[in-house]
Amino acid sequence: MKNFHVASWQHLQDEILPRDAVIAIDGPAGSGKSTTAKALARRFNLLYIDTGAMYRALTLAALKAQVECSQEGPLVELAANSILELKPGAAESTVFWEGKDVSAAIRTPEIDAMVSLVASHPGVRKIMVQQQQSLGRRGGVVMEGRDIGSVVFPLATAKIFLHASLEARVDRRFKQNQQRGIQASRSELTDDVALRDKKDSERATSPLAIGPDSIVIDSSAMTLEEQNQACALACLVNPALDLELDTDLETGLRELPSNYRFAYSIMNAVSRFFGLKEVGCEGKAVPRGCILAINHVSLWDPPLVGSTFRRFRVNTLAKAELFKVWPMGSIFRWVDSIPIKRKGFDASAFEVASESLRDGNNLVIFPEGTRRAIGHPGPVRNGLGILVQATKAPMVPIFIRGSYGRHPLGSILSPLEVSYGPVIRWHGLEALLESSDPKNVSRRIAQLCLAAYEELQARSFDRYPQTEFEINTGKKQLKKFEARQKKVFGR
Ligand code: DC
Secondary structure (H helix, E strand, C coil): CCCCCHHHHCCCCHHHCCCCCEEEEECCCCCCHHHHHHHHHHHHCCEEEECHHHHHHHHHHHHHCCCCCCCHHHHHHHHHCCCEEEEEECCCEEEEECCEECCCCCCCHHHHHHHHHHHCCHHHHHHHHHHHHHHHCCCCEEEEECCHHHHHCCCCCEEEEEECCHHHHHHHHHHHHHHHCCCCCHHHHHHHHHHHHHHHHHCCCCCCCCCCCCEEEECCCCCHHHHHHHHHHHHHHHHHHHHHHCCHHHHHHHHCCHHHHHHHHHHHHHHHHHCCEEECCCCCCCCCCCEEEECCCCCCHHHHHHCCCCCCCEEEEEEHHHHHCCCHHHHHHHCCEEEECCCCCCHHHHHHHHHHHHCCCEEEECCCCCCCCCCCCCCCCCHHHHHHHHHCCCEEEEEEECCCCCCCCCCCCCCCEEEECCCECCCCHHHHHHHCCHHHHHHHHHHHHHHHHHHHHHHHHHHCCCCHHHHHHHHHHHHHHHHHHHHHHCC
């Protein structure tokens, strides 16, 4: 597996990491996540959060209360009716169950043996993930676990997949146990760690796997200092690449052809008329050759989101039917749209889109493939992953809320917002492809895009709670769109 190339990033300064950064560290048992996460928290002045401790605390409570660890219902009830608190700190993360500090009691071979089973239940994960998200949403954290980059913080500033060979991890656990006075032979430990790897990576809900956008660090042959330094530099890669974008902004503006200036001025007028709010996109620079992945709820989405681009030209993948209607077809062609057939796989549209991305153009796509119910983004289709694998083009997830049922000049139905996520770069793609087939990789990319929409939506609901109109319409639309699925995609 190609390892992160430390020397290329050695020049980066710690100061470029934003103060509200979220660092996600995922990896198998014994890969050194905790030690490194704590070192990163100290180095960058962030809070350290150990999410495994939460699953461990629940396992301890279940064993004490004689709750069967294979039974999801009673475990969910136990978690929902107890007070589990995780107190992040600069150096340690302390976990309390019903007010009692259990940080030491959760690190025993008995808990090691049962915790993966407890963590495999979707209902348990849902409760834990919500708590982890509320701990970290304001940023300034290093969070370690198995699903942090993929599920808990899909928009994290930096995602690291820390890996090490089974032998190296068993060796580390053996030495750790010796220090703690715990008796276990190397062969017992090997079986135990291998079994946990298997359970964590084969479970159906958010399994442990390399994220397509994670920086992969294999620490098998590294000293602890080397591992910490490699991870610290990995935290700085995306912020450094973001900084480089700014210089491109003015060039983009100068290069904008007159048809785009005209189209954008109309789109701006439309979005002002409807009272559009922009979140995280004012003057935001995006890389050239970037996929702008927008969720879809209304026919107003293209002009409303389009009004936020301003400085750069785009190609838009749009359904072929639209090109047949005059004057729509002419307008779409005029702003460089690419027609795509939605039934089956339209290889020629994908080829044109990939070529355009490789030439450095930005590409707008609606990866859900059709309009979806408001408040319920997704599913995202595999086309996005196919495009990413063909081009490695970075992606910006963009979320629009409130374009459905829009009333001019603001509305009590729902707020109208376009929010941008960060630039997602596919650092882990090659490594992931070594252990997974392309179809599965496309699925992972689709899941990540959907998780990004859900996170952008959750942040929007924090700013302005979901309205009655949104809740009720969303419910009705869900049924309608399920029924329409076959008609649109042919299966
Ligand atoms: O990192 P750890 O060994 O303390 O984690 C204990 C278990 O909890 C591990 O086997 C997998 C599970 N876990 C998880 O499923 N998701 C997380 N975010 C963290 C831990």
